[in-house]
Amino acid sequence: MGIHARPAAEIAKMAAHYKSEVILSVNNKTANAKSLILMIALGAKNGTELVLSVNGEDEDEAFEAIGRFIVNNFNEV
């Protein structure tokens, strides 16, 4: 399904736990992963390459948690 509303909400909630800046990129568009609306506006469809960039003091933990959620297909079945 790509980044539709529910996973975007989950990513925003996860990203907000961390102090680091969390950015998702699709093609040439980027979005602050702490914003539900901006992530939905990426229009990322299933199978699209997503780039997760995390920068800040807790970047490793943030990358690990959010990256795992994305790789696990947003925990959807």
Place this chain on the structure above:
Amino acid sequence: MVGIVIVSHSRKAAEGIFELAVQMAGENHNIVACGGMEDGGIGTDAIQIKNAVLKVYSNDGVVILADLGSAILSSQAAIELLDDENMKVIIADAPVLEGAVSAAVQAYIGGDIKAVVEAAELAGHTSKLC
């Protein structure tokens, strides 16, 4: 947590948007739906909106998402009806459904009233068709 009041002319619309916003934000929310007139008819009622604001009010403030025309006028009247003029209540200039969902997530993750209003208004400035 910043409170959110969803105002619509239709009770069903307000409750449906509430349902969607809660689904996104999670169970631990501070959102209330306020739609229709007391008799169930279509309309908006400043007194009901005022009571809805009081229901979710804290020192963090309240953001109102309203649908069309008189929903805004009634919301403005509701704010004037509040006894304390220092209460932080802001009407977001945003589409009611998208704005409510965006605001709900922002409030849930601990945004202040300014961040919640911005999240709601961003929904109106962002293309849906990407």
